[in-house]
Amino acid sequence: MLAALAIFFAFFLLLRFEWGPNRAVRVALLGHELLSLGTPAPPAVEEFAVVERMPELLGGLASIHRAVRYPALAKKAGIEGRVIVQFVVDEQGRVVDPVVVQGIGAGCDEEAIRAVRRARFRPGTQRGTPVKVKMSLPVLFRPG
Numbered sequence: 001m002l003a004a005l006a007i008f009f010a011f012f013l014l015l016r017f018e019w020g021p022n023r024a025v026r027v028a029l030l031g032h033e034l035l036s037l038g039t040p041a042p043p044a045v046e047e048f049a050v051v052e053r054m055p056e057l058l059g060g061l062a063s064i065h066r067a068v069r070y071p072a073l074a075k076k077a078g079i080e081g082r083v084i085v086q087f088v089v090d091e092q093g094r095v096v097d098p099v100v101v102q103g104i105g106a107g108c109d110e111e112a113i114r115a116v117r118r119a120r121f122r123p124g125t126q127r128g129t130p131v132k133v134k135m136s137l138p139v140l141f142r143p144g
Helices: 002-014 060-067 072-077 108-118
Strands: 015-019 025-029 032-037 081-089 095-102 132-141
Touching: 060 108, 060 132, 081 108, 095 108, 108 132
Parallel strands: none
Antiparallel strands: 015 025, 025 032, 081 095, 081 132
16 A cells, blocks of 8 residues: 555646646646646737838828817816827737826826827738737827
């Protein structure tokens, strides 16, 4: 009985359990997969910071500034400045996951995200293929 228990524990120590995303479980013995349960995670999609041809903002930066509506609270408080928005341009030239990395508050941050979300780009390319590219843009708020 003791010998059987020792063999069981030795075998158990050689097993390798891996828990992945989406509750996926993988059991391996000496590098060989014995059991895989659950849904494997989808392959990671690569986002670039620099590519051969960077995305081009259709209409230029002026198109974003024309789309911005100065928030009433910021106007009343006399708040002006620059909001930096970081986002990803996908393979179709759409803005995905915009986030304010430097804001000024008073509704300007939300308005900058709204204006950037509406922007359209010519997608960036790497080796002739459209790819996702992470970018940042300034959105200016000046009364006038």
